[in-house]
Amino acid sequence: MIQRTAASVEARHAPDSGLTWQQALATAINRPETLLAELGLSPSLLTGAQDGHRLFNIRVPRPYLDRITPGDPNDPLLRQVLPLDQESETPAGYITDPLQEANHTPQQGLIRKYRSRALLMVTGTCAINCRYCFRRHFPYGEHRMSPDGREQALDTLRNSPEINEVIFSGGDPLAVNDQLLAQWVSAIEAIPHIRRLRIHSRLPVVIPQRVDDQLITWLGGSRLQKVVVLHINHAREIDDAVKQAAQRLQTAGATLLNQSVILRGVNDSAGTLAELSEALFDAGILPYYLHAFDPVAGAAHFDVPDDEARAIVAELTAQLPGFLVPKLVREIPGKPSKTPLNF
Numbered sequence: 090m091i092q093r094t095a096a097s098v099e100a101r102h103a104p105d106s107g108l109t110w111q112q113a114l115a116t117a118i119n120r121p122e123t124l125l126a127e128l129g130l131s132p133s134l135l136t137g138a139q140d141g142h143r144l145f146n147i148r149v150p151r152p153y154l155d156r157i158t159p160g161d162p163n164d165p166l167l168r169q170v171l172p173l174d175q176e177s178e179t180p181a182g183y184i185t186d187p188l189q190e191a192n193h194t195p196q197q198g199l200i201r202k203y204r205s206r207a208l209l210m211v212t213g214t215c216a217i218n219c220r221y222c223f224r225r226h227f228p229y230g231e232h233r234m235s236p237d238g239r240e241q242a243l244d245t246l247r248n249s250p251e252i253n254e255v256i257f258s259g260g261d262p263l264a265v266n267d268q269l270l271a272q273w274v275s276a277i278e279a280i281p282h283i284r285r286l287r288i289h290s291r292l293p294v295v296i297p298q299r300v301d302d303q304l305i306t307w308l309g310g311s312r313l314q315k316v317v318v319l320h321i322n323h324a325r326e327i328d329d330a331v332k333q334a335a336q337r338l339q340t341a342g343a344t345l346l347n348q349s350v351i352l353r354g355v356n357d358s359a360g361t362l363a364e365l366s367e368a369l370f371d372a373g374i375l376p377y378y379l380h381a382f383d384p385v386a387g388a389a390h391f392d393v394p395d396d397e398a399r400a401i402v403a404e405l406t407a408q409l410p411g412f413l414v415p416k417l418v419r420e421i422p423g424k425p426s427k428t429p430l431n432f
């Protein structure tokens with residue numbers, strides 16, 4: 090008996106205990122009281138967490154939980170997933186669709202804002218629910234793709250020679266099964282003017298087991314140029330398993346980039362961002378964008394004002410080589426590209 094208990098405790102805490110990514114998804118923590126108990130956090134956080142959870146579900150996969158320091162309510166990884174009292178406050182100017190995406194969806198699942206690239210909303214699901222997400226209010230149900238919708242999206246791509254890059258987005262595109270992704274890729278590959286496949290995903294970070302043999306098979310086998318843009322906000326999100334996942338993606342021919350969001354209490358200093366850039370480079374990933382915070386309702390407590398963000402990036406620029414400094418940008422509806430916030 091005692092031996093069995095010891096073995097199961099060990100298995101639960103070992104990130105590489107043979108868990109498949111599907112199991113990691115299915116066993117993600119989805120109740121505020123479980124999150125607090127697992128991390129030994131004060132029950133005084135429960136009411137706020139429950140209120141926030143009702144607005145946008147808690148979801149924390151265990152491989153990510155393992156990187157959070159128990160007992161520390163200010164842990165920068167915890168802050169990204171734990172709803173606080175403040176989520177129920179919505180100061181003036183914080184809205185549900187700051188990027189006005191509802192106006193930019195000419196058809197199911199395909200968003201086209203920029204000339205040469207089209208963004209395909211492969212799914213509305215994510216492996217983790219980030220409290221600051223600008224899509225936390227997005228009406229995903231309306232964008233679920235039917236077989237008809239899929240054909241329409243492909244027709245648009247076929248009939249738009251100016252599009253040379255398709256971006257898999259969501260939700261998190263890697264939250265769907267490899268069979269579906271492989272089907273998308275082969276349909277897209279058959280369109281001669283599409284050169285590049287880009288995947289925007291946080292899954293290889295929060296569940297590194299996602300980068301398994303099946304994923305490598307369809308990704309590595311494609312004629313398309315491949316770019317994977319990860320989403321990492323803090324150096325401590327990168328552990329050995331994430332490094333391994335990054336390496337495997339590179340082996341499949343992918344160029345690895347990272348986008349972050351500047352967030353109060355997570356990465357709002359030049360020192361923290363410099364550590365992040367160094368850790369990214371160490372894992373073979375280059376910093377790409379640092380997104381200025383979008384005023385999404387429920388996430389005002391993460392806000393870093395633009396002038397402060399500019400000053401932080403100016404300091405970062407003085408510390409690091411240019412290739413380790415992400416571009417500070419904001420998405421402004423109606424513009425032909427992301428807009429740099431220069432300093």
Ligand SMILES: *Cc1c(COP(=O)(O)O)cnc(C)c1O
Pocket residue numbers: 200201202203206207208256420426427
């Ligand atoms: C951000 C974004 C892109 C990609 O922009 P890049 O500057 O090429 O990274 C494409 N389409 C949409 C709708 C986007 O929001």
Ligand code: SF4
Pocket residue numbers: 214215216217218219222223224259260261291320
């Ligand atoms: S993984 Fe990305 S899309 Fe999903 S909740 Fe987090 S920020 Fe939002």
